[in-house]
Amino acid sequence: MPTRQGSFHLFRLFGIDVFLHWSWLLVAVYQISRTKGYSTPVWAVLEYLALFAIVLTHEFGHALACRQVGGQANLILLWPFGGVAYVSPPQRPGATLWSIAAGPLVNVALFPVLTGLVFWLGPPSELQRIPITDNYRFVFTIWQINLVLLLFNMLPVYPLDGGQILRSILWYPLGRGRSLMVASIVGFCGLILALVFIGFHILRTNAISQEAIWLVILVLVIVLPNCWRGFQEAQALLRLAKAPRHDDFACPNCHAAPVAGNFWVCGQCRTAFDTFSTGATCPQCGAQFANTACMECGILSPLSEWAKPPVL
Numbered sequence: 001m002p003t004r005q006g007s008f009h010l011f012r013l014f015g016i017d018v019f020l021h022w023s024w025l026l027v028a029v030y031q032i033s034r035t036k037g038y039s040t041p042v043w044a045v046l047e048y049l050a051l052f053a054i055v056l057t058h059e060f061g062h063a064l065a066c067r068q069v070g071g072q073a074n075l076i077l078l079w080p081f082g083g084v085a086y087v088s089p090p091q092r093p094g095a096t097l098w099s100i101a102a103g104p105l106v107n108v109a110l111f112p113v114l115t116g117l118v119f120w121l122g123p124p125s126e127l128q129r130i131p132i133t134d135n136y137r138f139v140f141t142i143w144q145i146n147l148v149l150l151l152f153n154m155l156p157v158y159p160l161d162g163g164q165i166l167r168s169i170l171w172y173p174l175g176r177g178r179s180l181m182v183a184s185i186v187g188f189c190g191l192i193l194a195l196v197f198i199g200f201h202i203l204r205t206n207a208i209s210q211e212a213i214w215l216v217i218l219v220l221v222i223v224l225p226n227c228w229r230g231f232q233e234a235q236a237l238l239r240l241a242k243a244p245r246h247d248d249f250a251c252p253n254c255h256a257a258p259v260a261g262n263f264w265v266c267g268q269c270r271t272a273f274d275t276f277s278t279g280a281t282c283p284q285c286g287a288q289f290a291n292t293a294c295m296e297c298g299i300l301s302p303l304s305e306w307a308k309p310p311v312l
């Protein structure tokens with residue numbers, strides 16, 4: 001995954017900072033120089049800028065939906081493999097599902113608009129007509145790009161949107177840990193299928209196409225490490241789910257009972273302790289903590305708000 005390192009700030013909209021990675025410019029120059037069929041290269045530049053705009057609105061879809069459900073999202077990073085919206089929705093299946101689904105829904109919304117434009121400029125049969133006008137080629141290409149982005153993103157391969165949507169839906173019946181476990185395993189299967197498919201394609205055509213290289217990089221740089229991280233996170237979540245709980249406390253935000261054990265670390269002396277047994281006080285150095293973090297949802301709340309009223 002790219003980081004803000006090597007990226008520069010483009011603009012800020014709705015409180016969301018948009019950064020562009022330098023490699024995007026490199027790939028842009030390469031892609032624009034390869035685009036053929038237009039009467040002037042200006043159209044090729046416009047085509048790449050339109051791709052950029054589609055990816056950006058998709059990412060804004062994620063970020064704005066995440067904020068709508070009370071999550072955090074204030075950074076979008078664009079790089080040659082598309083965009084990354086750094087979203088952290090509240091850890092509930094519904095909130096996560098909406099934050100993920102809102103991205104592809106932008107492409108779904110663009111589809112009738114672009115289809116209308118294509119038909120307005122001339123039905124697809126016009127493609128047979130030589131020469132095709134620049135504006136028709138442009139609109140038709142944008143229509144294709146939007147559709148390919150949508151279909152590709154909806155593949156149920158974690159961490160693509162489709163894989164994350166699968167995970168959010170499975171979250172309802174399976175819970176947070178097991179849904180992530182299933183989604184990351186499905187992701188590994190998709191990854192192997194993709195590599196086998198690319199291998200066969202190379203053998204059959206006896207050539208390594210640019211698309212094949214692109215896909216291999218995507219699989220190895222994005223899918224593989226994210227599936228692995230998802231798998232490890234799922235294991236940690238399952239361990240957490242099995243841990244004993246303090247049933248006399250509940251998170252004021254997500255209502256989960258906190259785990260019992262030395263899961264909290266003192267900010268002063270680094271001692272690990274169970275804050276619910278010690279009353280938010282470090283047993284080693286005596287430091288008092290105003291807020292206690294929930295292991296399930298990450299929200300900080302004062303310990304007094306955690307106490308459950310006794311059932312009479």
Ligand SMILES: [Zn+2]
Binds near residue numbers: 058062103104153161
């Ligand atoms: Zn997305």
Ligand SMILES: [Zn+2]
Binds near residue numbers: 251255294297298
């Ligand atoms: Zn919580």
Ligand SMILES: [Zn+2]
Binds near residue numbers: 269270
């Ligand atoms: Zn301490």
